Amino acid sequence: MSLPTSQKQWLIQGTGKGFDNLVFQDAPVPKVGDNDVLVKLHGASINYRDLLIPQGKYIFPLRLPVVAGSDGAGEVVAVGSSVTKWKAGDRVLTLFNQGHQAGPVDVAASQTGLGGCIDGTLRQYGVFSQEGVVRMPRNLDFVEAAALTCAALTSWNALYGLRRLKQGETVLVQGTGGVSLFALQFAKAAGATVIATTSSAKKAEILKKLGADHVINYREDANWGETARKLTPKGEGVEHVIEVGGEGTMTQSLRAIKMEGVISIIGLLSGTNPKDNIMETLSRLCTIRGVYVGSKEQLVEMVKAMEDHDIHPVVDEKVFTLETAKEAYEYMWAQKHFGKVGIKIE
Structure with a gap:
């Protein structure tokens, strides 16, 4: 499979200008390291934290500029030479705090949040550690699954x-x-x-x-x-x-x-x-x-429960596209939503 070399993404350039800090731009598709997977993202969703970050109101660590977005779901399209857990075609969820694998969260893990300290999910392709994704629930589509990463966990x-x-x-x-x-x-x-x-x-x-x-x-x-x-x-x-x-x-x-x-x-x-x-x-x-989201271990347990009970997230009837993601921020900030605000990524 031939992969593109460039993609579209939303970058948070800084704080102080509200949602005007969100910039839609072209960027290179990131390179895959030995222990990484390249995911073609098909879904994302917006959280309250995502609204606070560009406004300078977020209380946890940030490393700006950073690709926006806390939640993501997609398909693995390439794997690094040392990856043993995933293969092309696997449908996965991103783990929010990439370093929070199990047990209580610590300072180091709390500084590995997507869309704040590490490039997030409002883009077409993302590279993540093979330990930074989990299997997507079989009973959900990509936009539904993308609603799980922060709020559900x-x-x-x-x-x-x-x-x-x-x-x-x-x-x-x-x-x-x-x-x-x-x-x-x-x-x-x-x-x-x-x-x-x-x-x-x-x-x-x-x-x-x-x-x-x-x-x-x-x-x-x-x-x-x-x-x-x-x-x-x-x-x-x-x-x-x-x-x-x-x-x-x-x-x-x-x-x-x-x-x-x-x-x-x-x-x-x-x-x-x-x-x-x-x-x-x-x-x-x-x-x-x-409570600051949760661990990979908890996410795996939760995915199983959602399959066992056929639980589907409540996603607002208005689903946005990657191109209109800034409108999704404004829509949620105006409290026009019910449930999760979804983003469909082509």
């Missing part, structure tokens, strides 16, 4: 990384972003009860169709944490909270959590001021844990 880590979710437990998910919707699906597949919060009747109906057992409109119920607690057996609280709001939601998450439960902090959509929440952690006897 983050949800899986939240539910299984520290205190493994058990059948019959209760999970509280906030809103209708990608992480929350994946958590809802994973929890239902595990036989858990799901309480979801949202801001509208329309979104509530969609959450119910996805399997949510209870939906609370947080605009109508300011004390939704206590309401969630009352919905649990004996009113003792939920075992897991998927916390994506930050300052504006943490107080209610603490109201909802069960003794020895886990609040997994994944997003800070409403701010970062902790107020008095640190001391309340003691009175609630719970664990508050920051």
Whole structure:
């Protein structure tokens, strides 16, 4: 198979100009090292972190300029001379933190994130270590599969990384972003009860169709944490909270959590001021844990679960192309999406 020598890609040149820092350009197809695979990318998706990086609001390490994009799925088209795990034609997912293979994340692994420290997935071809990709779920297409790399794995880590979710437990998910919707699906597949919060009747109906057992409109119920607690057996609280709001939601998450439960902090959509929440952690006897995606080992486990339960990600009905990826950033920033924002790459 003859491979091209040039490709199209989106480069983040710097920060301070918002999405104007994203530049669509021609670039060489990267060379394949002995232990690398060359992947023809067919799908990508946008995460909240991707929106923050060009705006200079991302709190984790960056090495700019860098090819944008955290999530990718595609087909192996060439392998290095020492590669033993992959062959041309294999369908694969990219691992977000390329250095996070198993166990807890460390400083070195946290500095190997695609689209921030290492060239990402908003391009036609990417070279990755043979350890930096995993087999794609057989039940998904490329755009669906590309939605898994960050949001799905983050949800899986939240539910299984520290205190493994058990059948019959209760999970509280906030809103209708990608992480929350994946958590809802994973929890239902595990036989858990799901309480979801949202801001509208329309979104509530969609959450119910996805399997949510209870939906609370947080605009109508300011004390939704206590309401969630009352919905649990004996009113003792939920075992897991998927916390994506930050300052504006943490107080209610603490109201909802069960003794020895886990609040997994994944997003800070409403701010970062902790107020008095640190001391309340003691009175609630719970664990508050920051989650930074997950390991290759967890990704492999998650892929199997998605196949076993035929779980499909919720992808927004509007799918963008590589050429219109900047519009995808603007679309998501304007909160016009429901679920994951997908990018189809030709």
